[in-house]
Amino acid sequence: MYDGVIQDLIDELGQLPGVGPKSAQRIAFHLLDADPADVRRLAQVLVEVKDKVHFCAVCGNVTVDVECRICSDPRRDATVLCVVEESKDVVAIERTREFRGRYHVLGGAISPIAGVGPDQLRIRELLGRLQDGTVTEVIIATDPNLEGEATATYLIRMLSTLGLRVSKLASGLPVGGDLEYADELTLGRAFEGRTAIAG
Amino acid sequence: MYDGVIQDLIDELGQLPGVGPKSAQRIAFHLLDADPADVRRLAQVLVEVKDKVHFCAVCGNVTVDVECRICSDPRRDATVLCVVEESKDVVAIERTREFRGRYHVLGGAISPIAGVGPDQLRIRELLGRLQDGTVTEVIIATDPNLEGEATATYLIRMLSTLGLRVSKLASGLPVGGDLEYADELTLGRAFEGRTAIAG
Incomplete structure (x- = not known):
């Protein structure tokens, strides 16, 4: 509908997650009106991010250095490892x-539907980090959904033979929510994992 | 929260209209995972759009040429002009x-609150196009909101002295909607502008 490069921009923006055709058009016209320096800076950052960003050699977090800020911070406790899906x-x-x-x-996370098995995840690297005995506790913090739970189950089974303290984040009612609006699974988990108060 | 350029990208994306902090993060990680060629193409298009796009010398539409596709198309009727706010x-x-x-x-559109008066709009250029008598009909298609209506009223008053046919897009019920859910103003306009069927 639009002249060459304007339509190209709308099409490119429409490829981004959560950006539909209407939003893409809105963003494109915002950029057409914007200060050229601002748009050039966005373009610059896009190129830079692909050139400079990679994964931390130790933990797999995104970083612009060899090791990420957390891995290279000596004040962080090296005996506890929290395992997550994404940065x-x-x-x-x-x-x-x-x-x-x-x-x-x-x-x-492990997802047979998406063709992601344990070998596609940084699980070998995790085992490598557990070799020298520095880490004594592993906290599993995968997403509370089907794939995340499957991954947690796989990791728990694998780690149980290593003599480490292993735990998993609590499932239950979100703080600030209404019990009435909690779905059955969440409410069920909140019952299962109820905290003893007295007696 | 993120290392240098990653946070920069999230911040830049968060400046775009309709993109909140969560969407900005989601888009940033999508771009981190994306093919570098795709991201470079987006960056390229952003730069090009600012370099190449400008306003049509005749109608003010966005274009990459001197005149837009519509103005330079001889098959388009040069006697009827539709006046709109934006491309x-x-x-x-x-x-x-x-x-x-x-x-x-x-x-x-005219908006005293935003400090936009007739002089900030391409109204002088519109009058210029009406000089040589080619245009015999003007259709006003400003937005059906406060600013659009004010602009329409201003244009109608100005054009009424020129002996042209002047009309304005119909206000009324949106097709496919429920009468019950129409706001009072729209329903009122639909009554005012009702179409005679018989008698």
């Missing part, structure tokens, strides 16, 4: 300020 | 395939 999960957990250990990013 | 509106009207005339893009 996004590291950021989510960091925001809680509850965890002072280190991470291991699997790069996904 | 997006041209595309929306073209999609209906109802209109075979030409356009005039104002570049916005």
Whole structure:
């Protein structure tokens, strides 16, 4: 519908996740009106991000250095390892300020439908990190969905032979939510994992 | 939260209209995983769009040439001019395939709050196009909101002295909608503009 490069831009933007044709058009016109320096900076950052960003050699988190900020921070507890699916999960957990250990990013979850098995994940690297005995505790923090649970089950079985403390994040009612609106599975999990208060 | 350029990318994406912090993060990670060639193409298109796109010298539509595709198409009826606010509106009207005339893009609407008066719009250029008598009919197709209506009123007053046929798009019930769910203003307009069927 639009002249050459304008339509190209709308098409390219429409490829991004969560950006439909209408949003793509809206963003394209915003960019057409925007300061050329701002648009050039966005283009620049896009190129840079692909040139500079790679995975941390130790934990698999995204980083611009050889090792990520957390792996290269000597103040982080090297005896506790939190295993997550993606780099996004590291950021989510960091925001809680509850965890002072280190991470291991699997790069996904086991999903037979998507053709992702244990070999496609950074599980070999995880076992490698557990060799020298520094790590004494592993916290499994995969997503609370089918793939995440399958991955957790696989990891728990594998780690149980190594004599480590292994735990998994609690499932239950989200804080600030209404019990009434919780789905049955979540409510069921909240019952299963109920916390003893007295008696 | 993220290393340098990754956070920069998330911040830049978060500046785009309709892209919140979560979507920005999602898009950033999509781009991190994407084929470098795809990301480079997006960056390339962003730069090109700013270099190549400008406004049509005749109608004010966005184009990569001196004149836009519609203005330079001899098959389009040069006697009818449809006045719209933005280039997006041209595309929306073209999609209906109802209109075979030409356009005039104002570049916005009169809005005292946003500090946009008639002088900030391409109204002088519109009057210029009406000088030689080729155009005999003007259809006003501004948005059916406060600013669009104010602009329409201003244009109608101005054009009424020129001896042209002037019309304005019909307001009424959207096709496929429920009468019950129409707001009072729309329903009121549908009554005002009711079409005589018989008698």
